[in-house]
Amino acid sequence: QVHLVESGGGAVQPGRSVRLSCETSGFTFNIYSMHWVRQAPGKGPEWVALISNDENKKYYADSVKARFTVSRDNSKNALFLQMNDLRPDDTAVYFCARGNGPTRTLDYWGQGTLVTVSS
């Protein structure tokens, strides 16, 4: 079955960097676009970024553009999110999710990893 597991979260000071990973299994990773979505404590989800299956297309939310970079390693079935210049309002649970297009968008999600940005 489809399985996505995020890791790399934790406590970090403002201005520092963190790299999140999403390990996947149970599907053909290299044919799916992948997303990052975050959810601040007590708030609704916020879409963060998308990367196409071949890495040719990347899109970001304005709130993270120029600070976050999404990447993937199709040989390892893994997705990454490099987060630089972190701010307190980046504090959230970060989820990876699979799929894009009319029927596939965000069809399966990982359990999330918490990033806390605080001095």
Place this chain on the structure above:
Amino acid sequence: DIQMTQSPSSLSASLGDRVSITCRASQGIRTHLAWFQQKPGEAPKRLIYAASGLHSGVPPRFSGSVSGSEFTLTINSLQPEDFATYYCLQHHVYPYTFGQGTKLEIK
């Protein structure tokens, strides 16, 4: 950015009731809309894709519909496990945007 206006923000209902939640898009999104259910401490789970398609394994008491720019999630015969928060998502243009959420509580 496309704004998704979701209503109501909260809803109180009883077991067996039928409830509806709506989302309105600030501009046309065709049928590029999905509905998600989220329980505390869990990731969102997709219920509906393409406005009215039922995600695999989701009970048929959940249904989605669209009329013009208004999208509706309907839950028939509420079950105990249905009490959760529900979100719509437009995936027509980037950045994708979620509705503000509807918290469904037991009356």
